[in-house]
Amino acid sequence: MNRSDLTDGTARTSGTHGVDGAGAVRRPGLDAQGFIAREGSLTRVPDVFRPVVAAARDRLPDVFGERLHSAYLYGSIPRGTARVGRSDLDLLVALREEPADADRDAVRALGEAVDEEFGQIDGVGTLLYGRERLLSEMERYDLGWFVACLCTPLLGEDLAERLPRYRPDSLLARETNGDLARRLPGWRERIEGAPDTEEARRPLVRFMSRHLVRTGFTLVMPRWQGWTSDLREMAEAFSAYHPERASQMRTAAHYGYEPVGDAGVLRSYVDDLGPWLAEEYARVHGTKAPRPD
Structure with missing residues (x-):
């Protein structure tokens, strides 16, 4: 070739x-x-x-x-x-x-x-x-x-x-994104250590937005019974099961594509949406097996 x-x-x-x-x-x-x-x-x-x-x-x-x-x-x-x-x-x-x-x-x-x-x-x-x-x-x-x-x-x-074939089940959900609780302290350190500029915060918003949307999607994936990598489709699938958090997840999907350098957005991720999602994930699917550093 x-x-x-x-x-x-x-x-x-x-x-x-x-x-x-x-x-x-x-x-x-x-x-x-x-x-x-x-x-x-x-x-x-x-x-x-x-x-x-x-x-x-x-x-x-x-x-x-x-x-x-x-x-x-x-x-x-x-x-x-x-x-x-x-x-x-x-x-x-x-x-x-x-x-x-x-x-x-x-x-x-x-x-x-x-x-x-x-x-x-x-x-x-x-x-x-x-x-x-x-x-x-x-x-x-x-x-x-x-x-x-x-x-x-x-x-x-x-x-x-x-490798085997994979189904959108709870085991896959747990082992892919069941470590959000362990990630949040590091996210807070990255936010605190970043320069106080919109330019420096924008990549953090993009990264954290995408991670939260993907985690929200895999939370409901076993019930939704499908797969997508489109952030907006992920947010809609999540919103069907958690309408009380739908607005936050749709906004995060938007910022995953069009990030802003807003410190308030980052604080909301590590103080509100992230902790809630980590707790709900552990309740539904358990926590991911630890990996070597």
Whole structure:
């Protein structure tokens, strides 16, 4: 295969709306058997972002050589919903061994170089893990699910072939987002340590808004029985079960796409919406098993 071509290596097809054999309407994001369908595809990458993806794909082997096991896209670019100048390039890289600090420095430098070269994107975010951790029992319903369902293969052997299929159940909800209570103290420290400017607060609003909306969605996901990565759809699914918090969640979804640098928004996240959501999550699904730092 010519390395300049972007061909789709996705082994699992994306889900569609439809009707099952019993005549019931399937929720979005699920296949005919009720499993979460893999989202994203290289064929959905908008033309304007293809040079960015190709650059990242071609340079990763130069950074890691034989230690590189595989690489994946995730987020709005492989879903085909990225916005020029607003969206970032999201990558997950799997090494054949656990990454060291030097590896993290190297992938950060690669991301900075790609971001500087291509004005189509607003940053590069790269998750870096060892292959064994991604396939471990501990990560089966967190990072493993993330690779199998939310990541689009870009380079190397697709680890999804070694992972199970996933349903939108309480176990998945607990192991993906059942750690909000443990995260909130760190969020408060980040808010307190940030410069007192709108520019500094805006990325925090974006990050925390997205995390809270995704957590709110997975809270109700087992009852909703479907999957979506669209923040507004997530907020609407949540709101159907928690109308008393609907306005807050819809606002958070909006700020996930169009963040503001408002200190009051951040305080409301860590003093009100976040603690309530963490408590409700633990009551409904329990708490996520601790992971190594």
